[in-house]
Amino acid sequence: MEQKLPNALQNINEIYELSGDKKAVLFLDYDGTLTPIVSDPEEAKLPGKTRSALEQLSKIINVAVISGRDRKDILSFIDINTLFYAGSHGFDISGPDGMEMQYEEGKKTLPSLDKAEEKLKEKLKNIKGSQLERKKYAIAVHYRNVQEEKVDELKSIVEEVLQSDEKLKKGSGKKILELKPNLNWHKGKALQWLMKELELSKEEYMPIFIGDDITDEDALKAIKDYGVGILVGSHDQETHATYQLKDTTEVVEFLQKLQQRLTK
Numbered sequence: 001m002e003q004k005l006p007n008a009l010q011n012i013n014e015i016y017e018l019s020g021d022k023k024a025v026l027f028l029d030y031d032g033t034l035t036p037i038v039s040d041p042e043e044a045k046l047p048g049k050t051r052s053a054l055e056q057l058s059k060i061i062n063v064a065v066i067s068g069r070d071r072k073d074i075l076s077f078i079d080i081n082t083l084f085y086a087g088s089h090g091f092d093i094s095g096p097d098g099m100e101m102q103y104e105e106g107k108k109t110l111p112s113l114d115k116a117e118e119k120l121k122e123k124l125k126n127i128k129g130s131q132l133e134r135k136k137y138a139i140a141v142h143y144r145n146v147q148e149e150k151v152d153e154l155k156s157i158v159e160e161v162l163q164s165d166e167k168l169k170k171g172s173g174k175k176i177l178e179l180k181p182n183l184n185w186h187k188g189k190a191l192q193w194l195m196k197e198l199e200l201s202k203e204e205y206m207p208i209f210i211g212d213d214i215t216d217e218d219a220l221k222a223i224k225d226y227g228v229g230i231l232v233g234s235h236d237q238e239t240h241a242t243y244q245l246k247d248t249t250e251v252v253e254f255l256q257k258l259q260q261r262l263t264k
């Protein structure tokens with residue numbers, strides 16, 4: 001599905017006006033938003049100018065990264081201690097001044113995730129190019145580098161492992177299948193948790209969320225009525241975003257412009 005929404009860069013004045021007297025709070029996805037999609041997940045390094053824009057912005061407004069990756073992984077890629085980080089799609093959150101939160105119910109699914117990881121390691125070992133990425137509260141099965149004719153087999157293996165444990169559910173994204181806790185917690189809930197914890201009321205603050213993938217839709221939906229949702233590129237489902245940015249280059253331009261606006 002090719003979404004076509006007004007461009008956020010071209011409409012930055014409108015976005016700024018939308019905020020009125022409210023202060024902006026920035027929430028960002030990582031892969032496909034702050035870094036371009038690459039074939040090796042470990043190589044998705046943060047470009048220097050994006051780091052610098054995030055660092056500058058975090059000195060004037062609250063900035064949080066809400067990612068599907070493991071929180072520690074995302075922290076080491078970004079490495080700015082003034083940001084808030086939510087990993088494993090929001091199950092694991094940290095921030096400045098010792099903030100830490102792990103979604104309580106999620107902890108009960110750790111044995112299931114451990115078992116599923118073992119099964120997947122064994123069953124996927126003959127699928128060349130497949131990559132298993134264990135996050136604390138999720139497991140990603142990457143198939144970007146798997147031959148087309150082996151992808152269905154990989155998908156069936158993931159389904160089989162999922163069916164053996166009702167504590168887990170399936171997630172999907174760009175050339176990836178995920179096993180996640182079968183709970184009503186996601187990026188949108190993490191965003192709302194952070195707003196509440198930081199005492200950022202809807203009346204005084206306007207959240208801006210920027211993301212590129214299906215899992216970002218939970219956050220875009222959560223802020224639809226009182227925030228600004230920006231989709232990067234497109235994905236194959238309906239979007240709750242209002243604006244769009246073409247790619248990660250436009251994202252960094254948007255961040256730089258936002259910073260200039262806020263320091264005027």
Ligand SMILES: O=P(O)(O)OC[C@H]1O[C@H](O[C@H]2O[C@H](CO)[C@@H](O)[C@H](O)[C@H]2O)[C@H](O)[C@@H](O)[C@@H]1O
Binds near residue numbers: 032039140215
């Ligand atoms: O929520 P995000 O921060 O966007 O994380 C989503 C997944 O991103 C990573 O996988 C994706 O990016 C890789 C690097 O560009 C790419 O190789 C892969 O095909 C993409 O699916 C990450 O590895 C996953 O753990 C995240 O869930």
